[in-house]
Amino acid sequence: MAKVTIVLLEAALELVPKEIAGHPQVVKSARKYGLRPSDMLLDAGIHWKAMRSLDSWWRRGRPDVVHLSLLNLLEKAPVREGLAEVYVHLQDGRVLAFSPSVRIPKNYDRFKGLMTQVLKLNRAPPQGEALIWKASDSLRELLGGRGLLLLSEDAEVEERPADVVSEAAEGNMVIGFGAFPRGPFSQEVLSVASRKVKIRGGEPLKAWDVACALSCALYDLAEVLKGQD
Ligand SMILES: C[S@@+](CC[C@H](N)C(=O)[O-])C[C@H]1O[C@@H](n2cnc3c(N)ncnc32)[C@H](O)[C@@H]1O
Numbered sequence: 001m002a003k004v005t006i007v008l009l010e011a012a013l014e015l016v017p018k019e020i021a022g023h024p025q026v027v028k029s030a031r032k033y034g035l036r037p038s039d040m041l042l043d044a045g046i047h048w049k050a051m052r053s054l055d056s057w058w059r060r061g062r063p064d065v066v067h068l069s070l071l072n073l074l075e076k077a078p079v080r081e082g083l084a085e086v087y088v089h090l091q092d093g094r095v096l097a098f099s100p101s102v103r104i105p106k107n108y109d110r111f112k113g114l115m116t117q118v119l120k121l122n123r124a125p126p127q128g129e130a131l132i133w134k135a136s137d138s139l140r141e142l143l144g145g146r147g148l149l150l151l152s153e154d155a156e157v158e159e160r161p162a163d164v165v166s167e168a169a170e171g172n173m174v175i176g177f178g179a180f181p182r183g184p185f186s187q188e189v190l191s192v193a194s195r196k197v198k199i200r201g202g203e204p205l206k207a208w209d210v211a212c213a214l215s216c217a218l219y220d221l222a223e224v225l226k227g228q229d
Pocket of ligand 1: 150151152153176177178179180181182183184197198199200203204205206207210
């Protein structure tokens with residue numbers, strides 16, 4: 001059975017873009033943290049006014065969505081023991097990989113500091129064994145011929161998280177869910193999806209709830225596999 005690969009898709013995680021680096025709200029927040037605007041993550045909780053001039057502002061600047069989703073997936077037995085692996089696909093196309101032994105800061109400001117380093121250097125820590133690193137320049141490259149099982153609240157097919165996880169493992173497919181705050185997937189992602197599936201129950205879920213449901217399903221899958229040994 002293949003390792004279960006989970007990708008947070010089109011994550012709302014980026015550095016403050018140049019177009020708004022001089023906006024008073026950005027400059028003020030950078031001063032408060034003693035940083036240059038280009039050394040900060042775009043964060044809708046802080047830069048909500050400055051962001052309004054950006055293209056597709058409503059799906060950008062939500063590091064908290066990524067933080068909460070990663071906390072629900074990483075540092076847990078299924079990932080530590082190699083049953084599953086987790087990636088973050090950014091809106092600029094890059095895909096980040098996470099070591100099974102990575103520890104994600106629980107503190108949000110520390111998480112943002114870590115991800116700023118990763119976005120700038122394509123890895124963390126800057127030297128030595130990488131715990132987070134750029135795995136590829138595109139989602140298509142990451143998939144490498146594998147199918148993408150896209151979790152989507154508007155899919156017609158409904159499945160339990162346990163079935164999603166075992167289907168992915170048995171069919172060597174990658175599971176993807178959106179790590180942005182609002183709206184549909186881009187055409188680019190939709191064009192590489194082999195199947196769209198809705199989590200049974202139907203209601204639209206937050207990205208971190210989806211992460212939690214997948215994590216629980218991975219624990220169940222691990223139990224089933226142990227029982228087969
Ligand atoms: C990033 S949000 C997407 C924003 C959402 N489309 C909206 O406008 O509020 C949450 C992500 O979790 C996944 N998701 C949410 N509810 C779901 C459900 N009932 N079944 C499957 N996936 C779901 C999708 O991948 C979605 O992109």
